[in-house]
Amino acid sequence: MKLKKVLALTLAACMVCTSMVACSKNDNKTQGNDTNTSQEGNKEEKPGATTGGKKVLSVTTWDNDTSPQFQAIIDAYEAKNTDVEIKVIDTASDEYNNSLGISLSAAQSDPDIIWVKDMGSMLQMVDKNQLLQIDDFIKADNLDLSVYSGGAEQLQYNGASYALPYRSDWYVLYYNKDLFDAAGVEYPSNDMTWQEYYELAAKLTSGEGSAKVYGGHNHTWQALVTNWAVQDGQHTVVEKDYSFLKKWYEEALSLQENGYIQDYATLKTANIHYSSVFKNQQCAMMPMGTWFISIMMQSQTSGETNFNWGIARIPHPENTESGYTVGALTPIAISKNTDEPELSWDFVKFAASKEAAEILAQQGVFTGIQTETSLKTISSAEFFPEGASNVEALTYTNYFFDRPLDPKIEEIRQVLNEVHEMIMIKSYSIDDGLAELTKRVSDIKGWN
The missing domain is CATH 3.40.190.10 (Periplasmic binding protein-like II)
Known part of the structure; x- marks a missing residue:
């Protein structure tokens, strides 16, 4: 056999x-x-x-x-x-x-x-x-x-x-080949910047209501924003100043406001899981960990899904080369x-x-x-x-932990999650949220 x-x-x-x-x-x-x-x-x-x-x-x-x-x-x-x-x-x-x-x-x-x-x-x-x-x-x-x-x-x-x-x-980019083919758009490459990803998300968004297909998908985890801010290895999610996250929250909110990804509040309220969004072909692209490969393989084995999909290296910031991942x-x-x-x-x-x-x-x-x-x-x-x-797409040149080995990391993650939610539902402005994050993490670490 x-x-x-x-x-x-x-x-x-x-x-x-x-x-x-x-x-x-x-x-x-x-x-x-x-x-x-x-x-x-x-x-x-x-x-x-x-x-x-x-x-x-x-x-x-x-x-x-x-x-x-x-x-x-x-x-x-x-x-x-x-x-x-x-x-x-x-x-x-x-x-x-x-x-x-x-x-x-x-x-x-x-x-x-x-x-x-x-x-x-x-x-x-x-x-x-x-x-x-x-x-x-x-x-x-x-x-x-x-x-x-x-x-x-x-x-x-x-x-x-x-x-x-x-x-x-580590994180890679999943994409639905059938949706790309239907739109007449080339598949994501293994050397794509985040800006190019945003442009692709705009091109692949189509339809309305329950039939809408989103160009991209961000799950509700704060990691789906903060990971790309630490991808170049210059920062971690344990810092004395979190202003470096501002650009990435601006991009995430822009994708949401333009309707290129589902909005955070809907995903959270309806308890929508990322796997169902991708499996049901409601999005064309999705950044997610390599663990999802085995899940998709199982899904295809069982006949739960039957569309063509692929993976690419995770997009990278402008100041880094292809192959940097988290x-x-x-x-x-x-x-x-x-x-x-x-x-x-x-x-x-x-x-x-x-x-x-x-x-x-x-x-x-x-x-x-x-x-x-x-x-x-x-x-x-x-x-x-x-x-x-x-x-x-499975190869990488630089691999950074999504969170450092810090004895206080679980407390800090709780704060990261709370502030992330408040920013994404616009209860906090980005600046106010990051200021609170800086203060609360400093309190946890005893930096004040």
Whole structure:
């Protein structure tokens, strides 16, 4: 059987349901509000013990039913280790950090293994002594950290390691080829400025009312504005002065006012998820993370969507070259309270291995280890968009974190989100909003 068919079957087998998927089921991240396995249920099958003669490990996931990134690795590990059973503690994406925080505060043996959703939350867990330091494991196994291309070192906190890079995501531009073809407009290139993107969004906007097609789409996250302001590496979202964001908010509001993107208030009020907008062909282009590739591949495998789509490098500011992008790592860590530290490390080591990278590549998922083989695997899948430009779109020359590793980042993100909303619904002027952002972040950091 050809590789493309094998990969397509793998994707289809991996899906538990064909409902709408995304990085979150709710507005804030991916879709999916159901919880497969309750924490209480897992507690009955543990402590530390065995189920039917098998050793038991518990892992935390979010939206596990609708994403291939976790279950594929869990299944592969169980297949290699038939004496181990993995219990999944699954939570909806936008509830994940809060639920995990409550669980860890209780100092229970479950969970053993933690997939960390936000790097900032990892720092908070370390500060609360909730994560197991893994340097001794790394040393004992002589683990080669160079395979993570600096990612493992970037995750170190106060000189110690508490996690390994599990997956890596960065922003690219998704576009609907059929809509471009119908409009007689050339596809986005891999070397396009943001100004050129705005001009394309104007050209691709058509129709009225429920039949309207928007040239672009910005989801409600503040990252869909602030990312482009930090894309050149000159700033981060933790600054003493946020006036550098003004240009980008002006552009976002202009797109909204001209009707080239859906307005923020409508998206927020109706809880419209970005995946539905793109899948329903309501927009021609959408900046989004590489995680959406696997979601679209699944959608095409199941027959949920059947239009032609492609990807390009994310547009870049005028003062930078093509290949600058913004992204983040997903770490995998071990709870300080695990009663299976060695077995937990074995799972973490496998999940962050080259072998796991190849498994996830079959699902269109990028890992903390980038290899030519994994790139070829992803681009060879049946429902990966055809054409060399789509493969080139996956490459980058400069990769900056969308948020720095700062112990206060979660508090700062809350302020960023609040001010972002007020600017986008025009309750604040841009200048007033950025002044408030500067003051509140300075208060958090103690800079005043």
